[in-house]
Amino acid sequence: MAEVPRRDVWHPAGPGQPVEVFTSLDRYDAPLMMADRGRRRFHVMIKPVGCRCNLNCAYCFYLHKADLPGGPGAGRMSDAVLERFIQQYIEGVTADEVVFSWQGGEPTLLGVEFFRRVVELEKKHARPGQTIQNDLQTNGTLITEEWCAFLKANRFLVGLSIDGPKKLHDRYRVAKDGAPTFDQVFRAARLLAKHGIPFNTLTCVHRENARFPLDVYRFLRRELGSTYLQFIPIVEYKGFERTAPQKWNWERMPRDGEPEARPGHPDSVVTDWSVDPDDWGYFLCRVFDEWRSRDLGKVLVNHFETLVAQHLGLPSQLCVYGEFCGKGVAVEQDGSVYACDHYVYPEYRIGHVNEKPLADTVLSRAQVQFGYAKNEALPNQCRQCEFLKDCWGECPKNRILRTADDEPGLNYLCRGFKRYFAHAVPEAERIADGLRRQPRESRRRM
Ligand code: SF4
Numbered sequence: 158m159a160e161v162p163r164r165d166v167w168h169p170a171g172p173g174q175p176v177e178v179f180t181s182l183d184r185y186d187a188p189l190m191m192a193d194r195g196r197r198r199f200h201v202m203i204k205p206v207g208c209r210c211n212l213n214c215a216y217c218f219y220l221h222k223a224d225l226p227g228g229p230g231a232g233r234m235s236d237a238v239l240e241r242f243i244q245q246y247i248e249g250v251t252a253d254e255v256v257f258s259w260q261g262g263e264p265t266l267l268g269v270e271f272f273r274r275v276v277e278l279e280k281k282h283a284r285p286g287q288t289i290q291n292d293l294q295t296n297g298t299l300i301t302e303e304w305c306a307f308l309k310a311n312r313f314l315v316g317l318s319i320d321g322p323k324k325l326h327d328r329y330r331v332a333k334d335g336a337p338t339f340d341q342v343f344r345a346a347r348l349l350a351k352h353g354i355p356f357n358t359l360t361c362v363h364r365e366n367a368r369f370p371l372d373v374y375r376f377l378r379r380e381l382g383s384t385y386l387q388f389i390p391i392v393e394y395k396g397f398e399r400t401a402p403q404k405w406n407w408e409r410m411p412r413d414g415e416p417e418a419r420p421g422h423p424d425s426v427v428t429d430w431s432v433d434p435d436d437w438g439y440f441l442c443r444v445f446d447e448w449r450s451r452d453l454g455k456v457l458v459n460h461f462e463t464l465v466a467q468h469l470g471l472p473s474q475l476c477v478y479g480e481f482c483g484k485g486v487a488v489e490q491d492g493s494v495y496a497c498d499h500y501v502y503p504e505y506r507i508g509h510v511n512e513k514p515l516a517d518t519v520l521s522r523a524q525v526q527f528g529y530a531k532n533e534a535l536p537n538q539c540r541q542c543e544f545l546k547d548c549w550g551e552c553p554k555n556r557i558l559r560t561a562d563d564e565p566g567l568n569y570l571c572r573g574f575k576r577y578f579a580h581a582v583p584e585a586e587r588i589a590d591g592l593r594r595q596p597r598e599s600r601r602r603m
């Protein structure tokens with residue numbers, strides 16, 4: 158374990174009588190101890206309406222939080238919690254920019270009024286010289302002209318959830334009564350475009366659409382006009398509704414390559430709609446080729462942008478490909494703070510905005526240990542992998558397999574990632590080389 162230099166800690170034993178106590182500080186304490194020495198950067202995903210949503214997407218990992226024992230429950234964020242959170246977040250981040258990412262559930266269920274109040278509170282607590290940005294992740298079905306006017310006026314960046322053309326989108330993204338939702342989402346995209354509101358697309362890659370990478374990509378790119386495409390693989394441990402990541406039944410973990418390590422098997426470790434690891438690799442490779450040949454420099458794709466950035470020597474832009482976690486927490490509607498939005502379980506509740514300032518919670522020993530665990534828990538197979546520095550074992554919530562030599566903690570998507578990295582890394586290197594030779598300004602869009 159790399160340790161920071163030891164520092165002496167002074168505890169006053171009485172008036173004017175400090176007693177020197179030598180305390181061994183390790184790297185888990187360092188961020189809090191040194192919090193005032195540099196710029197603090199962290200990011201919060203806010204769930205102002207908790208898990209409440211007007212849709213019932215089959216693969217949603219969040220709908221079940223309402224009845225999770227010891228979980229955040231259901232409800233909406235009160236005005237008091239909202240103001241305390243906004244104030245603490247703005248105070249806690251001392252970097253130039255604070256980014257508020259509003260998520261759900263479906264945050265637009267709160268109506269435009271709630272977000273007018275958000276903007277009012279942000280202005281009230283804003284600090285000179287600091288930029289405040291807002292992102293809104295939405296299923297799009299409730300977006301109206303009024304919403305568009307608000308989003309435009311207040312420069313919100315919108316993330317629109319859409320899984321591809323109609324047939325693929327409607328496979329799992331359905332309303333409470335099972336009705337398809339594609340037409341409403343497509344209408345929202347048109348409305349946003351009409352108002353000149355920038356939007357990203359967020360596409361969940363699941364067992365069905367993973368087999369149609371070009372249909373998905375070309376639809377998003379050419380029919381919808383998305384210029385920033387985010388693809389998220391759906392991987393859900395069977396029993397995820399109650400069982401927190403890393404609290405799994407390790408006995409049940411199959412080895413990579415076994416039939417239980419794929420979706421569809423009666424004893425599979427994942428839900429039926431989870432993406433097959435081979436399909437995930439196929440999906441990324443095909444989309445990478447299409448992007449490389451037609452859209453390089455015009456379109457950003459989250460996985461490719463970060464791969465090229467890493468080969469330029471820059472940090473990963475996605476937490477999943479970073480060496481550590483811990484800098485992105487989730488704040489629930491009741492004000493409780495969780496280690497990550499994929500770890501909203503009682504075991505990973507790290508604080509509450511009423512208990513202590515948000516920055517102290519984010520820099521707490523528990524959260525820093527959570528962050529380091531991403532690296533520390535890597536199995537040997539990852540440590541010896543030629544793609545370690547591109548992958549870092551991806552997201553710990555997906556490490557639900559055993560390696561061939563029985564070590565637990567291998568990523569479920571590993572074989573897909575290996576295929577993708579083997580295919581894309583040489584080209585990413587070439588793109589990075591080309592960018593290195595360009596003047597700084599023209600590197601901004603790959
Ligand atoms: S647990 Fe996964 S999603 Fe959360 S910060 Fe770590 S890599 Fe990112």
Ligand code: SF4
Nearest residue numbers: 539542548550568571
């Ligand atoms: S590709 Fe597989 S073995 Fe390599 S670092 Fe990623 S998860 Fe580990």
